[in-house]
Amino acid sequence: MNARDSILARVREALRGGSSGHPSESETPLADGSGEVRQFLPKVPSDFAGQVALFAERSESLKTEFLSCADEAAASEQLKRLSDREGWESIAFPVDSEIRALLANVSIAKLEVSRSTVKTDLEKVSAGITGCDALIAQTGSVLLTATSGGGRALSVLPVHHVVIAAASQLVPDLPAAFELLERKYAPNFPSFMTFITGPSRTGDIERVLVLGAHGPRKLTVMMVGGQADSPEARPQ
Amino acid sequence: MPSAASNFNTDATRMVADLGHRQMVQQSLSGYQKARSSNANRFQDWESARSRAAVIKDEAIRHLDRYLEQFEEKLVARGAKVFWANDATEARAYILDLARAKQARAIVKSKTMVSEEIHLNEALEKAGFQVVESDLGEFIVQLRHEPPYHIVFPAMHLTRGQISDLFQQKLGAEATSDPEALTMTARKALRQAYLAADIGITGANFAVAETGMISITENEGNARLTSGLPKTHVVLLGIEKILPRLADLSLFLPMLATAGTGQQLTCYNSLVGGPRGAEEIDGPEEMHVILLDNGRTRLLADAEQRDALRCIRCGACLNVCPIFRNVGGHAYGTTYQGPIGSVITPHLRGLQSWQHLSQASSLCGACTETCPVKIDLHHHLLQNRRNAVAEKGSPFQQLGFKAFAFVVNRPRLFAFAIRTMKCLSPLQRLFNATPADPVWYWTKTRELPSFARKSFRDLWKQRTS
Numbered sequence: 001m002n003a004r005d006s007i008l009a010r011v012r013e014a015l016r017g018g019s020s021g022h023p024s025e026s027e028t029p030l031a032d033g034s035g036e037v038r039q040f041l042p043k044v045p046s047d048f049a050g051q052v053a054l055f056a057e058r059s060e061s062l063k064t065e066f067l068s069c070a071d072e073a074a075a076s077e078q079l080k081r082l083s084d085r086e087g088w089e090s091i092a093f094p095v096d097s098e099i100r101a102l103l104a105n106v107s108i109a110k111l112e113v114s115r116s117t118v119k120t121d122l123e124k125v126s127a128g129i130t131g132c133d134a135l136i137a138q139t140g141s142v143l144l145t146a147t148s149g150g151g152r153a154l155s156v157l158p159v160h161h162v163v164i165a166a167a168s169q170l171v172p173d174l175p176a177a178f179e180l181l182e183r184k185y186a187p188n189f190p191s192f193m194t195f196i197t198g199p200s201r202t203g204d205i206e207r208v209l210v211l212g213a214h215g216p217r218k219l220t221v222m223m224v225g226g227q228a229d230s231p232e233a234r235p236q
Numbered sequence: 237m238p239s240a241a242s243n244f245n246t247d248a249t250r251m252v253a254d255l256g257h258r259q260m261v262q263q264s265l266s267g268y269q270k271a272r273s274s275n276a277n278r279f280q281d282w283e284s285a286r287s288r289a290a291v292i293k294d295e296a297i298r299h300l301d302r303y304l305e306q307f308e309e310k311l312v313a314r315g316a317k318v319f320w321a322n323d324a325t326e327a328r329a330y331i332l333d334l335a336r337a338k339q340a341r342a343i344v345k346s347k348t349m350v351s352e353e354i355h356l357n358e359a360l361e362k363a364g365f366q367v368v369e370s371d372l373g374e375f376i377v378q379l380r381h382e383p384p385y386h387i388v389f390p391a392m393h394l395t396r397g398q399i400s401d402l403f404q405q406k407l408g409a410e411a412t413s414d415p416e417a418l419t420m421t422a423r424k425a426l427r428q429a430y431l432a433a434d435i436g437i438t439g440a441n442f443a444v445a446e447t448g449m450i451s452i453t454e455n456e457g458n459a460r461l462t463s464g465l466p467k468t469h470v471v472l473l474g475i476e477k478i479l480p481r482l483a484d485l486s487l488f489l490p491m492l493a494t495a496g497t498g499q500q501l502t503c504y505n506s507l508v509g510g511p512r513g514a515e516e517i518d519g520p521e522e523m524h525v526i527l528l529d530n531g532r533t534r535l536l537a538d539a540e541q542r543d544a545l546r547c548i549r550c551g552a553c554l555n556v557c558p559i560f561r562n563v564g565g566h567a568y569g570t571t572y573q574g575p576i577g578s579v580i581t582p583h584l585r586g587l588q589s590w591q592h593l594s595q596a597s598s599l600c601g602a603c604t605e606t607c608p609v610k611i612d613l614h615h616h617l618l619q620n621r622r623n624a625v626a627e628k629g630s631p632f633q634q635l636g637f638k639a640f641a642f643v644v645n646r647p648r649l650f651a652f653a654i655r656t657m658k659c660l661s662p663l664q665r666l667f668n669a670t671p672a673d674p675v676w677y678w679t680k681t682r683e684l685p686s687f688a689r690k691s692f693r694d695l696w697k698q699r700t701s
Contacts, residue, residue, distance in 0.1 A: 002320070003319075003320040003321060003322045003326060004320040006322060007304075007320050007322060007475065007527070007529045007533065008301050008304065008305070010529070010533035010536075010537075011300050011301045011304070011475075011533055011536060012301050013533075013537070014533050014534075014536035014537035015298065015300070015301070015536065017537055017539050035284065037285075037288060037483075037486055037487045039280060039281065039284075040279055040280055040281045040282070040284045040285035040288065040487070041279060041280065041285070041486070041487070041490060042278040042279055042280065042490075042500070043280055058500075094517070095517075113517060114517060115517055115518070117517070117518075119431055119465060120431055123427065123431065139490070139500055139501045141501060146512075146513065146516045146517070146518075146519060147515075147516070150517060151516060151517030151518035151519065152460070152463075152464035152465075152517075152518050152519050153464055153465060153518050154517075156457050156460045156461060156464065157461070157465075173486075174485075174486035174489065174490065175483065175486045177486070178482060178483045178485065178486050179483075181482070182482065182483075186447075187447075189447060189449070189507075189509055190509075190513060190516065191314065191508065191509055191510045191511065191512060191513045191516060191519055192464065192506065192507070192508055192509075192516075192519060193506070193507040193509075194460065194504055194505065194506040194507070195489070195501065195504070195505040195506075196503070196504060197499075197500075197501040197502065197503050197504070197505075198503050199503070200455070200456055200457040200503055200504075201455050201456070201503055202372045202373075202419055202455060202456050203389075203455075203497070204371070204372040204373035204376070204389065204390070204391055204392075204419075205372070205376075205391070205394075205396055205399055205415040205418055205419065206264065206395065206396055206415060207264040207267055207268070207389075207392070208396075208415040208416075210415050210416045210419040212419075212420075212423065213372055213419055213422075213423065213455065213456035213457060213458070214370065214372075214423060214426060214427075214430075214456045214457040214458040214461055215456065215457020215460065215461070215503070215504070216457070
């Protein structure tokens with residue numbers, strides 16, 4: 001018998017032993033565990049403006065830089081300011097993406113990431129710019145996949161990660177983010193999906209918070225469109 | 237070789253006397269406690285979340301065979317290879333063969349307790365492969381040739397000074413007392429490791445059956461680099477990591493972060509479901525997933541303690557445990573420390589050799605109260621004690637209990653025994669807490685309670701007459 005069969009056989013044999021009737025076994029129903037998971041998780045305002053405010057508040061406590069831009073022209077302007085402020089020398093973004101157009105004002109070396117990109121080159125750029133699948137108000141997270149994020153390395157290897165998101169991509173909470181993933185991709189999910197919640201960090205030395213442990217030291221999220229007074233900015 | 241129990245006694249006695257160490261551990265855990273409780277309070281209903289998490293994990297465990305098959309089927313369909321390992325030897329052999337086949341010059345690893353459990357690093361190094369731990373805490377303890385001190389905070393027992401000395405010695409770094417500078421030293425050293433490595437080895441916090449994906453929770457980004465950059469990604473996980481559905485993560489990710497580190501969500505929660513897809517820019521060419529039993533089915537067969545397989549390795553029970561907080565993580569001598577380690581180690585490595593850990597408990601129940609998946613930890617410690625005696629009690633113990641039963645079942649004899657002991661107690665006082673004390677085993681570390689002036693039986697007699 002191979003290991004697979006013997007492990008499965010042991011599992012089945014063990015489970016035939018049944019429940020002990022011990023109170024910790026939840027065959028005895030746990031009285032308060034029913035209902036929607038959403039109702040247990042941290043509360044999220046139901047209106048768009050409230051969700052933006054929550055995302056901004058979470059970003060601040062996570063040390064994520066959150067910038068709201070009225071439209072693409074403003075976003076383009078914002079990227080130029082960011083580049084000047086940070087003194088970027090080079091940037092990387094996914095090949096054939098709409099991000100190129102936003103970077104028209106930024107005249108520094110540009111690396112369009114494709115299959116032939118060398119990892120050591122990517123490691124040296126000043127910033128990696130990607131899109132995303134969603135922003136999550138509840139946790140201040142960015143949901144990104146190998147598809148939306150230009151592969152796996154672009155969003156983690158450069159020292160600064162900039163995310164460009166449309167306001168319509170803001171979802172209230174984690175259950176909504178998973179619903180979105182299923183709707184958008186199932187059953188052909190990208191091979192890599194990640195929830196990014198703030199810049200890379202560690203507390204491994206005396207529990208002191210240090211940013212930029214192995215991933216980006218800086219995370220900037222730019223939300224484009226969807227000012228609270230323009231309802232058409234939220235097509236859903 | 238001294239037994240695990242006598243090592244534990246020696247090490248625990250030494251650590252308890254080390255006041256500096258105790259103060260440091262308790263100080264770093266007090267910050268965790270505050271962050272944790274403020275994040276648990278953000279939940280609209282933390283208690284219901286715990287109950288639901290327990291129910292979901294139980295569902296996964298009750299149908300473990302089916303979910304494991306589903307997990308494998310989905311992963312294989314996307315081009316990953318799945319290998320089943322009965323025990324540590326088989327898991328190690330698979331990884332060694334793979335490293336040889338790939339002619340790996342360098343291997344980078346992110347934090348996985350299962351690799352500690354199977355002593356993977358030693359095996360790889362012995363076979364001539366260079367392995368680098370990439371989690372900062374793990375990197376530090378690897379340089380010190382030490383096991384992790386805590387399943388979540390591997391280097392929490394070290395001061396910045398000790399780490400600075402270590403980096404000076406091993407990496408040629410400058411002396412510093414700045415945790416940020418120390419972190420950057422490690423960052424620089426490890427960058428090269430990621431870029432050079434042929435194989436990346438990670439663990440998994442969850443295995444999603446529905447979609448055939450592993451989920452990795454981390455803060456540093458080292459697991460993303462380890463799983464994403466090398467050509468071959470190896471995942472090592474215990475068969476109990478299964479979750480039925482993808483959507484279950486919307487509950488488990490924030491619960492693991494809250495219970496584990498006091499964060500609402502850790503920095504990166506990544507799902508990996510195969511090697512690079514046909515349309516994708518980058519990612520490994522191969523993904524190998526190793527499903528390890530190594531004693532877990534033995535725990536599954538114990539219906540009374542099976543709920544311990546719900547464990548998500550958050551470390552919360554260690555953080556609140558008065559024993560852990562005083563003896564520290566290394567005294568246990570186990571891969572998994574604290575209450576959960578004391579509960580499961582006897583199942584993984586043998587009851588008689590590891591039951592002593594179940595004795596080292598005040599049974600205060602703080603672990604059970606804090607556990608996010610409601611494992612009945614402190615009762616399991618009690619059950620381990622019972623099982624150990626039932627299986628093979630010492631003759632002294634058995635004789636003692638027989639004598640006790642004989643006496644308490646005979647009221648006159650019992651009354652006589654109490655009176656005698658009461659008469660002899662002034663004599664005991666003379667030798668109290670000295671080696672000449674007949675109850676020295678007790679009094680060397682504790683107070684012996686004194687007899688009440690009147691026994692309950694006397695009082696009862698007075699009252700009814």
